[in-house]
Amino acid sequence: MKRTFWIWLVLFGWFTALGPGEAFEGKPNVILIVLDDLGYHDLGIQGSEDVKSPNIDKLATDGVRFTDGYAPHHFCGPSRSGLFSGTYPFRIGAAFNAPKDYWDKTVGLPLDVEILPQTMKKAGYRTYCVGKWHLGHTADHHPKNRGFDGFFGFLGGSWNYTLSEIYDEELDDFDYMYRGFQRVEGITYATDDFTDAAISYISKSRRLEEPFFLYLAYNAPHAPFTAKISDLDLSIPEDRIQHVGMITAVDRGVRRIRAYLEQIGLTEETLIIFSNDNGGHADGANNEPLKSFKSSYRDGGLRVPWFLTWPGVIDREQTFSCAVTHLDIYPTLQNLAQVPLDDRNPALVGVDLMPFIKKVGEDDPVNSGHPHSFIAFGGPDDEGISRGVLREGPWKLLVSRDGVTPPKLYNLVADIGEKTNLAGVYPIKTARMLNDWREWNRDNIPPVYARERAPNPLRLELSVVENKLTTTPGFPISFQATGSSTEGESVDYYWETFVPSRIYAANFRDVWTKGVTSTGRRQSSIAITYPFAGDYIVRVNIETERWVLWKDVQIEVTSD
Known part of the structure; x- marks a missing residue:
């Protein structure tokens, strides 16, 4: 009874902090774990028969699982740009993966955009980036120049898991693993090394007695498909065995991190967000029951596993089935970090998800409605042709090539696999949703940088x-x-x-x-x-x- 009363007091202070009242003293530590190319069906909690992921699954059962959670884009760089900027990737011209370029300051997440780690740093957090960056190679784009106090990882889009440097034949140059600004030697297996670095940064922040924001961007299970021999399950078919083994390494990392938080007494002071940057790849991932894979505007390219865990604050075993987006992570954390109202990022388009989540001791969430009336994706490419999606309740409008190809309409509740195009059955709904998408798309801009490097003048x-x-x-x-x-x-x-x-x-x-x-x-x-x-x-x-x-x-x- 006393514990329930105390939790209610804390929650009352927290909700007051999100409004005009005074903030409560504590700020949660935050660990944001983002995988790379994980399939929607590639975890036990998501229904997989061949992936054993007990520690990741426990993140879901210890908190809330978003069944209709979407990444901002269907491939890596633009998706991460959306996550970090809190706005639609095409609003800021981030339509493509950033090519490797040390000379062109436009290549990467735009430098004039305030991003999540900068906001968390302003709020008094120690900020750390571990793993894949993929948001620009120039000096100004480096994680330590974009709000992170520490960085251990690589700057590009992929990495060979057992190497400390990789030769780029096309550019006759090398890519490196970095600690801060210095190149790192002695990589053993990148997934395990990233877990080691994450635990080290948590330990450092604890010694400094400051709240921490840790972005842990595992590159698993992105290609090249390289699992440790000890992680291979020989009963799994050849086309899946490496992919599944790489997920096993991440699951081990999650177990180690949670065990360390328990060891140092930070379990109930730490919010963990677990998700993926886009849909699973076509070379071994399983996105069932969704259609298609990474690089598609079908749900198999956009919908991702997504869990949020905060023991002692968020009630366990919740399932949230309304559509949400990674663009909601920034405003959620901005509120939890108690950023003053006059110092908040005004460009954010998402919503704070905490009122929609049931807390310990509550019968129902504070807000039981839908976080979004709609969510949208896409924008114009370098040829000026727009593509994208509008999701409104159960309805999904797929705009393949606006003005060239007729849009398609699906009911995702009745047809999650997008097999039956209902545009001809519901022409008025289709026309209205297309108009809504076009209105939304008016504020998107063409790509700021090209797919390939431009010559330096x-x-x-x-x-x-x-x-x-x-x-x-x-x-x-x-x-x-x-x-x-x-x-x-x-x-x-x-x-x-x-x-x-x-x-x-x-x-x-x-x-x-x-x-x-x-x-x-x-x-x-x-x-x-x-x-x-x-x-x-x-x-x-x-x-x-x-x-x-x-x-x-x-x-x-x-x-x-």
Whole structure:
């Protein structure tokens, strides 16, 4: 009885905090777990016969399972852009996966958009990113420059699970695993390494006595399909065995994380959100009973497993069957983080889901209605043709090529597999929903960046005055840069100098060795004086509003 009374007091304070009243003291820790290409049917709790996922399943039974939960898009990059921005991917031009590009600042989640980790950081959280990023490669797009205090993972869209670096044949370049700005060696199996990093960050935040927001983006079960031998179930058919084994590794990670939270006494202070970035892939995932796979606007490309667990606050074994979207995660966490009303992100389009979820000690949720009158997807491609979906209650309108191909209408309650097109049976409903989708689509914009890298228009030459590559401590050495843009823009100069071991960090932020002085760092020429002997790299960066380019020269400072 006393426990129920105390819970009611906490919940009353929490709901007051979400309105004009004063906030309660505690803020929940948040672990947001996002898998990559998991099938809708690929968990035991989702009905799978061959996937054993007891620890992930327990996340669902310990809280609420959203049966009609949708990702913002049907493939990786735009979906994550929607999750982090809290708005429709096509509202911000994030229509494509960001190609690998260190020079073009438009390639990735737009830099002028406030994103979830920045908001959580403002609210006093320690923020950590583990795993797959896939939201841009430039220095400004790096997770540590977009609101995260710590980062362990990779920047691109996929990773070989047992390697620390991967050669990119197309670009004749390497991709790397990073800790912060530094490259990491010694990767064992990425899924297990990501779990290790997650636990390490939780431990660090606990020592700092600050609430934490942990984004744990496992790349499993995305290709390349590489399971540990010990995770393989030999009774599973060949076309599924690797895929299922990779899920087993994630399930082990979930068990370890929850066990650690229990060990340090943070179970009831931690909200865990578990989901997937888009529908399962066609090479082994199971999306039954949904139609199609990743990269499709059918529900098999958009609807995802999604659970929310907060022991002691959220009541157990709930099933929520109204349509919800990952765009609801940002406003939900913004409220739980008690961000002041005048400092909240005004661009969010989702809703706070907590009032729709039954709490411990409640007979019913605070709000028993539908979170959304409709949810929508899609927008214009680089050819100006719009595609997308409108989901309204049980009805789904599929717009394949607006103005070119007639739309299709499905009743997902009666026909979850989208087998029977009802557009001809309900022409008035079809026309109305199409008009609603077009009205919604008016605010979407064409892609900000292309599928492929654009050529860099910047040109840069770097020279050492009098070809002098050596100097002694206390004697300046001079450098001259000549930069230009074929697009006619003026360029800005930024100089760095550092020891060779810091070259990886210099790729992502300004690095200047302590004690080194110069005549300036923002002109086309510079004189640098080193107090100590050693090898150094001098780098000049040139930059316009969109483009970045740099060049290096190595010098020697001798004591002779």
